[in-house]
Amino acid sequence: MCTVSAQISLSDGSRLQSEFNLSGQQNKTVLYFDNKDHEVVKRAGRLFAEDIQRVTGKLPATVSSEARLAENSVIIGTIGSSGLIDKLIREGKIEVGGLKGKWESYLVQLVANPAPGVKKALIIAGSDRRGTAYGVFSLSEAIGVSPWYWWADAPVERRSQLNLKVETTVSNEPSVKYRGIYVNDEDWGLLRWAKRTFDVKQGNIGPKTYAKVFELLLRLKANYLCPAMHEASTAFNKIPENKLLADSFAIVMGSVHAEPLLFNNASEWDKKTMGEWDYLTNKEGINKVLKERVKSNAKYENVYTLALRGIHDKAMSVNSSIKDRVKVLGDALLDQRRILTDVIGKPANQIPQAFTPYKEVLDIYSNGLELPDDVTIVWPDDNYGYLKRLSNAAERKRSGRSGVYYHASYLGKPHDYLWISSTPPALMYEELRKAYDTSADRLWLLNVGDIKSCEFPFSLFMDMAYNINKFDYAMISKYHAAWLSNLFGKQHYDQLLDVTTSYYQLAFARKPEAMGWGYEWNTNKNDRERTTDTDFSFSNYKEAESRLKEYDRIGNAVTSLMGKLKDNQKPSFYQLLYYPVKGAELMNKMHLTAQKNRWYARQQRAATNLLKDEVKVYYDSLQVITKGYNSLLNGKWNHMMSMVQGVTASYFELPRLDSVVLSGPAALNVLAEGEDVLKGVRSFHALPSFNTYNRPSYYIDIYNTGKDPLKWSLKPSDSWIVVNTKSGSTTTEERIWVSVDWKKVPRGEKVAGSVTITAGNKKEEVLVSVFNPVAPSLADVNGLFIEDNGYISINATGFHKKVENEDIKMRIVPGLGYEGASVQLGDPTAPFQNPMSSTVPSLEYNFYTFQAGSVDVYTYALPTFPVSTDRALGHETSGGETKYGVCIDDGPVSQPSTSAMEYSQVWSENVLRNSAVKKSVLHINRPGKHTLKILCGDPGVVISKVVLDFGGMKRSYLGPPATKAVSLSN
Incomplete structure (x- = not known):
């Protein structure tokens, strides 16, 4: 089998036998489809003609009579529904044996003299109606029309001629049978845009909007839609035209986990006329409306959701034991299946049905439902990208197989993320690949919120669902850059890769929406998010300022790149990369600079008020770029992007800012890197120790707390202390960089010096200490992780040895973790490994310490859940934990877990930081060289970094950077 992208491409028109002239000055190509074929085939044909016009400016004719075929013809049709396609099959002019009986597959082939008056025809034949449409739209992409030409204004390169090089292609069946989205509009994006901008007459999300959604789905080779369900939106089935339109695009309709049998109880259930939505007291009333819904929709293609939850996606209020709830839900699902068989007149196993054990429903399912x-079990993630459970050995044998319900956007605890998409592609692939490998090949559903801002994860999700084997860990983190370079030019790939890689790494640590650091959804549902200082440190490891610096860098990069683009590329680039990157940059700058302002105010720094003004600029700039988004293309997307998202969120608001009143003469103050304390708490200033094995630079802030300019001078105590400047004048502050001349510094474990800063009659001294022992030498510790200031930090990919077996292979995963890459301990579907075994697969990290005794070992792992707790797979039933082992040398093994109970405080922290940080207390018997081992337990655990704390680790969010000894060349 061939992939279309490799077999259909633009050519230079060299008139080879394998080439087809689609449009040109001497050519009048016509597009043919049979009027008796499916409506979606005719729609696809007409849309393809419009795509040709987008490229060439010329609209080719579409015909339905064989008599109107031209010398060059594109013949589009479905096997069994197109008379001409069937005739070509009978005459042996096209071979479709590989298509018959296949799901959504197609043939693309060039045929000479297929019919009277036709010299050459480009044939697109589908195994079914969607297969035909997918074949047509594969040609649209080949000529340069992106599926996102309308929804993201993807640029189309104009050409005077269109020539295709075509090799006979038969597509594979999609990896996943039903692939689609849930439009989860919450009345601050898609709905407001639809009713105020795009479809003012309808005043809601109606047929005009859904037609654009259906077309996008079809172009992305998707086939499934769960429509908006919230009360503000008119229910999909309240507008009869909607379902007719869906069928004309061949889109399979469904409903989300809370909506039984296509019924939207949030906006369609009328308590006054229908009674309570309560199965125990109103079973007949509920089943009556469900039966009516199936009757009105049964003639269309649907996947019917079996469900019983409360109104508006809330838990059903049943004050009973779990055993009783199992029975109630079981009875309700059986009633719904009887409704389906009675109305549709087919056996239940011939009617597509799905059941999603979401939130409390998973507990009911796990307790014996x-x-x-x-019935297809659709496993949900925890709303933050981590799948809570997947099929065990018995469930993998079910005829209904399984699927996934995944989020690229979410409103709920512990914090919403609705504004801009930032889920790393590598995380999506890691979770969805293991789902697919455990039988999730029947239905994939993605919550895309308002669609806008989720364009890339939408595309990625559908690309994976269509052909999961196209992806691997080596390319997934580069996929976004490749996707963008297809739209904006291959010459920009390297810069796009740089920006997207950094963007995801920064957002992985903390999403832009969570930078306010407050909690939403407290006990009182009306509680506002209370923003506060972040955990990013301005004192330690240059953490906060490094984050700001990197956002500044990629923000400048997207601004520069947009300046290099053609005018017709800029609106799309603004939406797809400029706005997300600049938005994230400004959100981080706003909250982190506000934190710095409050910190400065406590120190009475003269720069405090300048930072206050800076924060206001960032706040205003967020409004400006958002207004810019909504005004693109004469307001096409007006009201789509909003600074108000979430019902209790306040992260968009101007943070609390402090001021200082400056009076009197200049006043000298200093703060040395690593000082968390305020003036007066400690009687001396000291930099972190300079370590010969790491050879860092540290800073001293000289700052003014008076009104007049501060003139200062600086004097190191010894010649081996190197500073970047020795005098200056400042009204606010100046940062001095301090380093060590390692050729001059004395040898010894306790080398001390100082830097004295003088301003007028005042002096401040900053102590400088150096750790420069005679042994070990740099050669002795070359390549080792080495203790620095009382800690050792290890990036997971820096292992010195890996131990594997037939089942477990260690895999580096680029694009995940605080350090930019992580290590996966074997395939998640592999058998359980015993961390206590002497031969267990492991990662080994060699390190050198100058201490002995107890050490706190912090492991940073993705907060994944167990794939299964099924003993048949070799897993221990450990209460839903995902364990791995940690030990030093051959010492005792600690067994942390990556998972936590959903909605617990631990889980909340884990998902907000995308890391389960666990402490193991281990022991080192002597100073010197040792080996840390990470041992495989539950396969698939993803480790990002490890920190050994001997008592010197300072407070931070990401933990200290890696402390590998400098190379000998340094």
């Missing part, structure tokens, strides 16, 4: 074998 019996689900018919043919």
Whole structure:
């Protein structure tokens, strides 16, 4: 089988036998489809003609009569529904044996003299109606029309001629049978845009909007939609035209986990006329409306959701034991299946059905709910990208197989993320690949919020669902850059890769929406998010300022790149990369600089008020770029992007800012790197120790707390202390960089010096200490992780040895973790490994310490859940934990877990920081060289970094950077 992208491409028109002239000055190509074929085929044909016009400016004719075929013809049709396609099959002019009976597959082939008057025809034949449409739209992409030409204004390169090089292609069946999205509009994006900008007459998300959604789905080779469900939106089935339109695009309709049998109880259930939405007291009333819904929709293609939750996606209020809830839900699902068989007139196992054990429903399922074998179990993530459970050995044998419900956007605890998409592609692939490998090949559903801002994860999700084997860990972190370079030019790939890599790494540590550091959804539902200082440190490891510096760098990069683009590329670039990157940059700058302002105010720094003004600029700039988004293309997207998202969120608001009143003469103050304390708490200033094995630079802030300019001078105590400047004048502050001349510094474990800063009659001294022992030499510790200031920090990919077996192979995963890459301990579907075994697969890290005794070992791992706790797979039933082992040398093994109970405080912290940080207390018997081992337990655990704290680790969010000894060349 061939992939289309490799077999259909633009050519230079060299008139080879394998080439087809689609449009040109001497050519009048016509597009043919049979009027008796499916409506979606005719729609696809007409849209393809418009795509040709987008490229060439010329609209080719679409015909439905064989008599109107031209010398050059594109013949589009579905096997069994197109008379001409069937005739070509009978005459042996096209071979479709590889297509018959396949799901959504197609043939693309050039045929000479297929019919009277036709010299050459480009044939697109589908195994079914969607297969035909997918074949047509694969040609649209080949000529340069992106599926996002309308939804993201993807640029189309104009050409005077269109020539295709075509090799016979038969597409594979999609990896996942049903692939689609849930439009989760919450009334601050898509709905407001639809009712105020795009479809003012309808005043809601109606047929005009859904037609654009259906077309996008079809172009992305998707086939499934769960429509908006919230009360502000008119329910999909309240507008009869909607379902007719869906069928004309061949889109399979469904409903989300809370909506049984396509019924939207949030906006369609009328308590006054229908009674309570309560299965125990109003079973007949509920089943009556469900039966009516199935009757009105049964003639269309649907996947029917079996469900029973409360109104508006809340838990059903049933004050009973878990055993009783299992029975109630089981009875309700059986009633719904009877409705389906009675109305549709087919056996239940021939009617597509899905059941999503979401939130409390998973507990009910896990406590004994019996689900018919043919029903597809759709496993949900925890709303933050981590799948809570997947099929065990028995469930993998079910005829209904399984699927996933995944989030690229979410409103809920512990914090919403609705504004800009930032889920790393590598995380999506890691979670969805293991789902697919455990039978999740029947239905994939992505919550895309308002669609806008989720354009890339939407595309990535559908690309994976269509052909999961196209992806691997080596390319997934580069996929976004490749996707963008297809739109804006291959020459920009390297810069796009640089920006997207940094963007995801920064957002992985903390999403822009969570930079206010407050909690939403407290006990009182009306509680506002209370923003506060972040955990990013301005004192330690240059953490906060490094983050600001990197956002500044990629913000400048996207600004520069947009300046290099053509005018017709800029609106799309603004939406797809400029706004997300600049938005994230400004959100981080606003909250981190506000934190710095409050910190400065406590120190009475003269620069405090300048930072206050700076924060206001960032706040205003967020409004400006958002207004810029909404005004693109004469207001096409007006009201789509909003600074108000979430019902209790306040991260968009101007943070609390402090001021200082400056009076009197200049006043000298200093703060040395690593000082968390305020003036007066400690009687001396000291830099962190300079370590010969790491050879860092540290800073001293000289700052003014008076009104007049501060003139200062600086004097190191010894010639081996190197500073970047020795005098100056400042009204606010100046940063001095201090380093060590390692050729001059004396040898010894306790080398001391100082830097004295003088301003007028005042002096401040900053102590400088150097750790420069005679042994070990740099050669002795070359390549080792080495203790520095009382800690050792290890990046997971820096292992010195890996121990593997037939089942477990260690895999580096670029694009995940605080350090930019992580290590996965074997394939998640592999058998359980015993961390206590002497031969267990492991990663080994060699390190050198100058201490002995107890050490706190912090491991940073992705907060994943167990794939399964099924003993048949070799897993221990450990209460839903995902364990791995940690030990030093051959010492005792600690067994941390990556998972936590959903909605617990631990889980909340884990998902907000995308890391389960666990402490193990281990022991080192002597100073010197040792080996840290990370041992495989539950396969698939992803480790990002490890920190050994001997008592010197300072407070920070990401932990200290890696402390590998400098190379000998330095």
